[in-house]
Amino acid sequence: MNKFKFYFILSITTVLLFSCSKNSDTIEAVPLRDFQEQFTAENVMIESYLKTHYITITNALGDQTDQDVVFTKIDNNQPSVYSYLTSTSGPKLYTREVQLHGITYSVYYLVLRQGTGESPSNADNILAAYKGYYLNQSDSNDLTTLTATFFEESKFPQSMFSLYSDVIRGWGEIFPKFKTGTLPSEGTNGQVVYNGFGAGVMFLPSGLGYYSSGSNSIPSYAPLVFSFKLYALQRLDQDGDGVLSYLEDLNNDGYAYSYLNTTTYPVVPTNYDDTDGDGIPNFLDVDDDGDGYTTKLEITKGTDYLDKNKHP
Known part of the structure; x- marks a missing residue:
């Protein structure tokens, strides 16, 4: 008797789970508003x-x-x-x-x-x-x-x-x-x-x-x-390069942005805080001038870290 009740309950549970699973497959995601x-x-x-x-x-x-x-x-x-x-x-x-x-x-x-x-x-x-x-x-x-x-x-x-x-x-x-x-x-x-x-x-x-x-x-x-x-x-230094992030705001507008997320920024401005033009803004870039030497190293050596023609 107990065994029969066990299998009966198991079969009902299986049907319910299958039903729920089937219904969940029909749920449609609501698109974002414009x-x-x-x-x-x-x-x-x-x-x-x-x-x-x-x-x-x-x-x-x-x-x-x-x-x-x-x-x-x-x-x-x-x-x-x-x-x-x-x-x-x-x-x-x-x-x-x-x-x-x-x-x-x-x-x-x-x-x-x-x-x-x-x-x-x-x-x-x-x-x-x-x-x-x-x-x-x-x-x-x-x-x-x-x-x-x-x-x-x-x-x-x-x-x-x-x-x-x-x-x-x-x-x-x-x-x-x-x-x-x-x-x-x-x-x-x-x-x-x-x-x-x-x-x-x-x-x-x-x-x-x-x-x-x-x-x-x-x-x-x-x-x-x-x-x-x-x-x-x-004040913070997001990339740990030794230059506080607010000082890497090249156009001095008080803001530092990253435009790497093209969903958030489908249109990327041509003039923003990115010395080497690699798409990574200076406040997130460990090599601001793109010369292969880290900004932190160039600061330590007394080199101009925003000039790619000057090296440690």
């Missing part, structure tokens, strides 16, 4: 949010709440965030163009305070506090259903992260537009206090965020809003 079409649609959402909300800023030098922000829907002729595009004082709204996925993203970012220290490159580590929201419409045809949903906050950051490898692309594009502050001090409650730091808000289309994959509670194709405070930075 990058340009998606950005165009999301930019409408972002601009609508900027035009229908105002911002309240906490000014409290020496306190952890300094430059905290709150977004509120306009209800009594308050100045919209979008109006700061043309403001001559106070917060200033800018746009930055980013070439990615074969299109040009126009990214809005709000400068609350520029900062008094140094600006990171997109190849550096930074220490930053932040608060994040994602934008969503319950009705894709009705902008009045647009909402901003909180998903994450880091008030007291304890460790640095790389703008090049640890975070979404949008952070690497916007943080270099700000500066760090002064050296930290200890506040009255024992917390570390930063002063003079850069503070702002970035409004990122999903193409510079998580796009189709989403992340944890963030749905796919969701534009992101981050308020942030840039406390400190650490």
Whole structure:
């Protein structure tokens, strides 16, 4: 009897497994949305949010709440965030163009305070506090259903992260537009206090965020809003050649890019930070001038490591 029951259960399980396997073979992968079409649609959402909300800023030098922000829907002729595009004082709204996925993203970012220290490159580590929201419409045809949903906050950051490898692309594009502050001090409650730091808000289309994959509670194709405070930075040397990566930014634009991924960069610019033209940017190239001698060796020997005609 027990033996019969065993084989009966086994046969039923086999049928179910086969059925599941067969059904899984029929599942079709959903193709990615067109990058340009998606950005165009999301930019409408972002601009609508900027035009229908105002911002309240906490000014409290020496306190952890300094430059905290709150977004509120306009209800009594308050100045919209979008109006700061043309403001001559106070917060200033800018746009930055980013070439990615074969299109040009126009990214809005709000400068609350520029900062008094140094600006990171997109190849550096930074220490930053932040608060994040994602934008969503319950009705894709009705902008009045647009909402901003909180998903994450880091008030007291304890460790640095790389703008090049640890975070979404949008952070690497916007943080270099700000500066760090002064050296930290200890506040009255024992917390570390930063002063003079850069503070702002970035409004990122999903193409510079998580796009189709989403992340944890963030749905796919969701534009992101981050308020942030840039406390400190650490210069990195990605290729270990003895030259800090930000110094290998030959055109001094504050950014270092690698165009080896042709899916991400179907169009490669002709003028970027690549001395020997081998397709590997200097900040990732152990032999910047392509002469067969490593940059590190040429620096050690006192040779011009960007001149392929000079050797150790």
